[in-house]
Amino acid sequence: MVPRPSPDERLSSWLGRLARLYSMPAEALLAHCGLGRFSVRELEWRLGVGEGSVLAGRTGMTVEGLRRLTFDEITPQARLMIAAASRYVCPRCPAGLHRKATAFPWNFWCDEHGVRFGGRAGTGLDARLPQTQLTRLDPSARSGALRLADWAQGKEEGAPAVPALLDLLTTRHRRSSPPSLAEQPI
Numbered sequence: 001m002v003p004r005p006s007p008d009e010r011l012s013s014w015l016g017r018l019a020r021l022y023s024m025p026a027e028a029l030l031a032h033c034g035l036g037r038f039s040v041r042e043l044e045w046r047l048g049v050g051e052g053s054v055l056a057g058r059t060g061m062t063v064e065g066l067r068r069l070t071f072d073e074i075t076p077q078a079r080l081m082i083a084a085a086s087r088y089v090c091p092r093c094p095a096g097l098h099r100k101a102t103a104f105p106w107n108f109w110c111d112e113h114g115v116r117f118g119g120r121a122g123t124g125l126d127a128r129l130p131q132t133q134l135t136r137l138d139p140s141a142r143s144g145a146l147r148l149a150d151w152a153q154g155k156e157e158g159a160p161a162v163p164a165l166l167d168l169l170t171t172r173h174r175r176s177s178p179p180s181l182a183e184q185p186i
């Protein structure tokens with residue numbers, strides 16, 4: 001018996017659900033499949049053809065279907081951004097289900113449910129900023145998330161040129177405050 005992967009589910013989540021069905025840790029399940037020398041995290045990052053076929057053979061999945069659960073599309077420079085466990089929690093996703101989107105720091109919404117993620121320990125953005133402010137920030141956050149997702153996948157089309165980026169980053173967003181005596185060097 002093998003659970004069907006949910007949309008955008010990550011391999012560690014799916015393997016965890018499968019292993020729980022048989023009351024064993026995911027590592028034991030891998031060992032049972034003859035993949036004991038690999039960690040779940042390694043396979044989730046890159047599923048080699050050999051490991052993919054072994055796992056596919058044991059679970060009735062296709063190698064392609066398994067590879068969709070991995071972070072295969074992510075370039076090595078963005079690898080550090082992938083959290084080992086979910087960074088965020090969707091209030092509507094079933095407990096124990098971890099989607100790839102929750103691994104990246106720039107995603108703030110669950111695409112399946114269209115709701116804002118919460119923090120893992122009740123420290124989500126909702127707890128820090130008022131709704132009105134969050135709604136004002138949403139459009140920029142969404143375009144930033146799209147841009148960063150492209151970067152993580154090595155897609156550079158549409159990226160702002162370096163001078164344009166520097167312009168944006170060095171623009172003054174506030175007037176400088178009047179000089180204060182306390183800030184003067186002695």
Ligand SMILES: [Zn+2]
Pocket residue numbers: 090091092093110111112113
């Ligand atoms: Zn959700």
